[in-house]
Amino acid sequence: MEPKTIQSSSDSDLAVSSDELVPSSKSFPDETVGGSSLPKRQKVEEEEDDKESSDVSVAELMEAGKELTPKAATPFDPDEDEGYQRLLKKVTDSEGFDLDEDPPMEYIFAGFRLVRVHLHNPYHAGHARIVRSCIDFAIKKQSERLTYVDTVSANVMVEVGHIYFITFRARDSSSQVKTYQAEVSSGLWDEMDVKIFREKKP
Template sequence: MRGKEDDASPKYTPREEYDLINEQIRKSQGFDVDFSKFRCLFDFYPAFLVEENHSTMRTETDRLYFGRLAKEAIADYNTREGTSFEFVEVEKANVYSNSGYIYFITFVAKDPCDQTKVFQAKVCNVLCREIEHSFCRLKPGQQVECDEDSKRVVKKPRYNTRSNKREDVITNVS
């Protein structure tokens, strides 16, 4: 159990908490979990975006670390989608800990028209290996629009990142 228990604390059994957290993880794909409902410790938990370092494996603070991962994710997104979003700040991050870490980072970025959008990035950090950005996307339910023609982002042709071939080109294989 974690935290202090008071009269306002939820009164779920450990099994009910386990089922509830798994339901929230499935529903939001790991990005939106209400940890205030849980007293039990799980291998899925919120990151604390503070100016402290809670890891013995890195030198930067948690806020800087997740910010760096989000900047890398939006740079990959911009390259893939032909856009030019700029990282603003990390809103929150969730961590799944197993034989490494999977980070579910929710962050804000702005487009060339200074409109802010919320993005979600999933980043894997397998112990003793490099960090891999699984995906970066706009948080579902948002649309990207930039009405000023002078600032409109022109999308480049999309490429398959694994083979660097254009997706709309069909190749015959004999």
């Protein structure tokens, strides 16, 4: 067979046999290993990679996990929390009637049991109905004739039943509208008891 001449960039003639242009099937021997037909060299490289990845120790993995694990939050201490103490003083000084914000959940979990009744919120509709019943009951217990006008605010504390701290407006016998406060307990069987009834202090 006559040799073919290939022109290179240096214009020199190289005599290459046409047989040398086609790679021999023996240059990259195939072996079927583990059910797959891959060149032996490639299979060995993959096995070495797997071995390197399995060399990571359990201790190293645990150490890496510590960096990803969030640190535990500092436990809530109501005695040290200024917001808790401020809200507690406000409620204590007003005997439960002044609560103009919803206490955060951590306050509730720490024992702050008084919460607001959102009178116009559908989810508080049951409490709103009880509040109105408590007002009517408290008014009937008074010697002075009063006519209900509207409810200003209401807070509730869960005891054996509920205790409502209600601020409302009513018209007295002289047709003057005044603001009153009533603490009314509502038991498990709907029995009620008026603990406080007074005109709100200015």
